[in-house]
Amino acid sequence: MSQSTEKIWKTLQQVPTGKVVTYGQLADLAGLPGRARLAARALRVAPKEMALPWYRVIGAGGKISIPKDNPGFARQMELLRSEEVVVNNGRLKLSEYQWQPDLADLMWRLEF
Secondary structure, three states: HHHHHHHHHHHOOOOOOOOEEEEEHHHHHOOOOHHHHHHHHHHHHHHHHOOOOOHHHHHHHHHHEOOOOOHHHHHHHHHHHHEEEEEEEOOOOHHHHHHOOOOOHHHHHHOO
16 A cells, blocks of 8 residues: 555544544645545545544535445444434534544644
8 A cells, every 4th residue: 555545544543533524634634735535545445454434534515425325325324423423414514523633633643
């Protein structure tokens, strides 16, 4: 795997329970600004045994990006709801659930 992909994975593992990030935010936090599509690709190629919290990544508009007719859509809603994230028809309030890392997270937990 590429170093960029591994940065995405490591960053996603830092997203706390009950919080979400957008694909673009995930890339930014991984030190890869403007690489939202790379973040999406990194999630697609992640080995299942990594058990990444993929469901904590949503589209920039606060919507689940998986098509509604795909079983993954219902699975993502179920997993988010299990973390007490309110999801209605595939949408959630970014103002309430988007992870905003504090200075300590940025300096010590996230790798750039």
